[in-house]
Amino acid sequence: MALGYLVFVIYGSLVPLNFRSMPLEDAVARFRDLPFLDLGIGSRADWVANLLLFIPLAFLWTALLAVGRGPAIAALVSLLVVVAGVALAVGIEFTQLFFPKRTVSQNDIMAESLGGVLGVIAWWAFGARMVAWYESWRLARTPAELAERLAWVYLVGIYTYGLLPLDLTLSPVELFHKWRDGYLHLIPFVGLPADPAKAVYQLVADCMLWAVLAFLWGIKRGVSRLGPWQIVFASALLLEFLQLFVYSRITDVTDLLTAALGGLLGARVALLYSGRDGKAGSTRSGKRISWIAFSLVLVWLGVLGTVFWYPFEFSADGLPLRERLDFLSRVPFHSHYIGNEFGAASEVLNKVLFFAPLGGLLAWWVSTLSWKWRSMAGFAAFFAILFSALGIEAGQMYLPEKVPDTTDAFLEVLGGSMGYVLVRKFLARSRPLPGGGSRRRASASGTRSTSQPSDPLNR
Numbered sequence: 351m352a353l354g355y356l357v358f359v360i361y362g363s364l365v366p367l368n369f370r371s372m373p374l375e376d377a378v379a380r381f382r383d384l385p386f387l388d389l390g391i392g393s394r395a396d397w398v399a400n401l402l403l404f405i406p407l408a409f410l411w412t413a414l415l416a417v418g419r420g421p422a423i424a425a426l427v428s429l430l431v432v433v434a435g436v437a438l439a440v441g442i443e444f445t446q447l448f449f450p451k452r453t454v455s456q457n458d459i460m461a462e463s464l465g466g467v468l469g470v471i472a473w474w475a476f477g478a479r480m481v482a483w484y485e486s487w488r489l490a491r492t493p494a495e496l497a498e499r500l501a502w503v504y505l506v507g508i509y510t511y512g513l514l515p516l517d518l519t520l521s522p523v524e525l526f527h528k529w530r531d532g533y534l535h536l537i538p539f540v541g542l543p544a545d546p547a548k549a550v551y552q553l554v555a556d557c558m559l560w561a562v563l564a565f566l567w568g569i570k571r572g573v574s575r576l577g578p579w580q581i582v583f584a585s586a587l588l589l590e591f592l593q594l595f596v597y598s599r600i601t602d603v604t605d606l607l608t609a610a611l612g613g614l615l616g617a618r619v620a621l622l623y624s625g626r627d628g629k630a631g632s633t634r635s636g637k638r639i640s641w642i643a644f645s646l647v648l649v650w651l652g653v654l655g656t657v658f659w660y661p662f663e664f665s666a667d668g669l670p671l672r673e674r675l676d677f678l679s680r681v682p683f684h685s686h687y688i689g690n691e692f693g694a695a696s697e698v699l700n701k702v703l704f705f706a707p708l709g710g711l712l713a714w715w716v717s718t719l720s721w722k723w724r725s726m727a728g729f730a731a732f733f734a735i736l737f738s739a740l741g742i743e744a745g746q747m748y749l750p751e752k753v754p755d756t757t758d759a760f761l762e763v764l765g766g767s768m769g770y771v772l773v774r775k776f777l778a779r780s781r782p783l784p785g786g787g788s789r790r791r792a793s794a795s796g797t798r799s800t801s802q803p804s805d806p807l808n809r
Contacts, residue, residue, distance in 0.1 A: 352410040359407055363442045364449050365687045366680075377447050384443070386456040395515035395598075395692075396453075400461035401468070402516070408435050408469025413477055428470045435466025493776045494570045500772070501566035505585060508559065511699060512589045515692040517597045528597055535602040542604070547660060553608055560586060560612030561619070568620025578620060582613030598692070643715035650708050651738060655745075657704060664748045682757045701758050702765035709735055709769030717777045735766035 412431050416424040439462035446452035483499075490496045519525065528534065535541040542549040560582050568578040586609030593599040686694035712731035719727050739762035746752035 352407075352414045355407055355410055359403060359438075360442065362403075362683070362687075363446065364452070366451070366684045368450055369448055370450050372448055377444070380447055381444050381454075384454060384456050384459075394519075395517040397457055397461050398516040398518070400458050401465040404435055404439070404462045404465030405469040405472060407438075408432070408466040409473050409477075410469075412470050412473040413481075416473070416477075417481075428474070431470055432466055435469070436463045439463050439466070496775060497566045497569050501563060504563055504566060508563070508585070509589060509592075511695055513592060513596055513599070514695050515596075515598060518595055519597045520595060524597055525594070528594075533598075533600045534594075535600065535604065538604045538607055540604075541600060541602050551657070551660075553604075556605060556608035557612035557615065560609040561616035564613040564616025565620045565623075566616075568617045569623055575617065575621065578617040579610070579613040582616070583610050586610075586613075640715065640718035643711060643718055647708065647711045647715055647734075650711055654704060654708065654738065654742060658742045659745055659749060659752075661751075663750065664745075665750060666748055680755065680757075682760070685753060685755050685757065697758075698761055701761035702768070705735065705739065705762040705765035706769030706772075708738065709766035709771075710773040712766075713770045713773035713777065717774070731770060732767075735770070736763055739763045739766070 408431050411434075412428055415427040415431070419427065436459075439459045442462070443454050443459050446454045487496075487499055490499060519528075542552060563585070564578040564582045567581050583606070586606055590601050590603075590605055593601045683694075686697060709731070712734060716724055716727045716731055739759045742762065743754040743756070743759045746754040
């Protein structure tokens with residue numbers, strides 16, 4: 351994780367990789383005269399993004415090098431990580447001089463260096479708890495235990511996304527400007543798009559966003575029927591309040607209504623899943639459930655086509671095919687660099703989260719098949735995710751308003767694979783062992799359950 355994140359930081363700092371040669375003496379002279387920018391509200395988000403970028407980096411490298419060491423060595427390692435973080439920040443900013451369109455300033459060096467210091471402090475403050483929490487995932491033996499941990503991760507993700515691009519403000523003048531510019535909607539539904547289809551899409555997407563959280567909380571045993579809804583609504587209310595202090599985010603009462611509806615929906619599905627609604631126990635044949643799962647896969651493919659191809663204005667005129675295929679030559683994440691941090695995060699989550707249900711439904715379908723077909727069906731599920739992503743991007747080549755991108759295809763395959771693996775884990779931990787034994791007892795005694803055919807996404 352430390353190495354992977356280091357590569358991500360360096361790569362993300364140099365995208366779009368437009369290298370331009372420059373004499374070393376000129377580069378040193380320019381670097382010596384780096385400006386210290388007076389950050390306005392528009393540039394504040396970039397400064398915060400650089401700070402946050404280095405916190406996980408320092409946290410992971412301190413964890414890698416300090417775990418299991420004595421206090422003196424761990425303290426020395428922490429100091430070395432801070433020094434290395436400062437050196438990396440200076441090295442990245444100097445290298446950016448050779449990559450035009452990248453902004454080079456003292457502000458970025460200060461933000462990244464401060465992020466390195468905060469990352470080391472975060473490890474000393476929370477490292478032991480994080481390690482214990484991470485280990486608890488391996489020990490989770492029931493869907494409810496796994497769902498509780500996923501719920502916390504999901505909630506952190508909602509808040510992180512909801513507060514982007516982190517152009518924070520406490521200035522009464524800036525808050526007044528935000529209200530004057532229409533970033534505060536106290537009347538429901540006034541901020542919806544004029545296009546009815548886009549308005550419905552926004553409302554449904556917001557509902558489903560919170561429905562997932564309510565479902566994850568709802569399948570935990572001992573939670574009251576209204577407990578998940580209360581958690582969801584309180585979380586949405588707090589998020590809307592915090593968004594008041596993010597200059598470019600809109601605070602909208604409509605979001606509270608969609609959260610309330612999504613919370614009710616998710617809690618209800620959780621009751622059906624856990625069998626606490628008093629109606630569990632109805633039996634269906636395995637073949638019928640298999641057909642239901644497969645039908646839902648087809649339905650979701652239709653949803654993906656609708657979302658990513660709307661308004662379906664396909665056209666082969668205009669740009670020649672060679673120019674339509676230019677996206678194949680773009681470096682990964684080039685299009686995400688062009689916009690701001692919020693736009694990039696929105697695009698990433700849009701692709702990942704819409705394809706995650708496809709993977710989940712495919713996993714459910716695979717689990718309904720007999721053992722002799724599951725391995726083959728697992729490979730088929732992987733290729734279904736892959737070709738669906740490629741098909742979506744290929745279709746966008748003929749939509750003037752859309753921008754096909756190989757990075758999007760990668761993100762869509764990643765989202766589908768994540769959904770597949772998570773649902774397979776849920777279903778595997780829901781299935782009783784032969785003979786009625788529990789997985790916890792089987793694991794403790796050192797025995798293994800009956801071997802099962804593997805599939806490519808659940809290894």
